[in-house]
Amino acid sequence: MEWFEDIYGREGLTMRERVIATIAMLSVLNLESELKIHFVAGTNAGLTREEMEEVIIQSVAYGGFPKAINAMKGLKGSREGAERVASVISGFAGRTLPFMGIYPKPRIVIYVIKVSLERRDVARHMYKNFTNMRSSP
Template sequence: MKNRYEFGMEMLNKVDGHAGEAVAAPLGDLGTLLVEWFGDIYGRDKLTLREREIATIAMLTVLNREPQLRVHLGAGSNVGLTRQEMEEVMTHSVLYGGFPTAINGMNLLNSMTLPGEVK
């Protein structure tokens, strides 16, 4: 049986590739907690990983959390979201976060090369 950290890292790698490891590694005990909680939440079976990333991208856009949004835009691509779907999440977020946060999210997305894309 896997412990919480091992399961969390498995889920993190499934969603983020190895980008999540780079985020958690320098955080010490905080990184361990992050990985464990990630597994606890992302390992639930009520939403797909794709649906979880839609929710996460929407929340991070509205909260204007650019560094974390960058990671989750890549994760969204990893779990099957298209660029057009992520653009629609940004557009939808105007209703709840206003134009400035939606514009910031869209600008970030437009500045990125997502996994699997060639620019």
């Protein structure tokens, strides 16, 4: 695994920053077993549980709600993790977020997540439409 040492030994980021990036990527890729290893690495690098939660929550717009729930389950345990993601995301629904004027599509993602918490059948339809829209320029 010499290549791994070469990558992790680079000087561009601190170990803490590398672990944050890795947790974000593994969350989006839905690699739960690898995430568990990096949650331990995160703790060893000085990340708090709350910081790792926030990294997962930030990945929702890019990886989707189900992947964030899976990542949170790995961090916190099955039911508690899903409830934590749901509570944080549903709190966004009534808020104007700072990036809304710059990036209009996250507004749709937040709305889809809110609806998915309430009505899964409607959320599936909305997700299909969002996926089609996201792939267009």
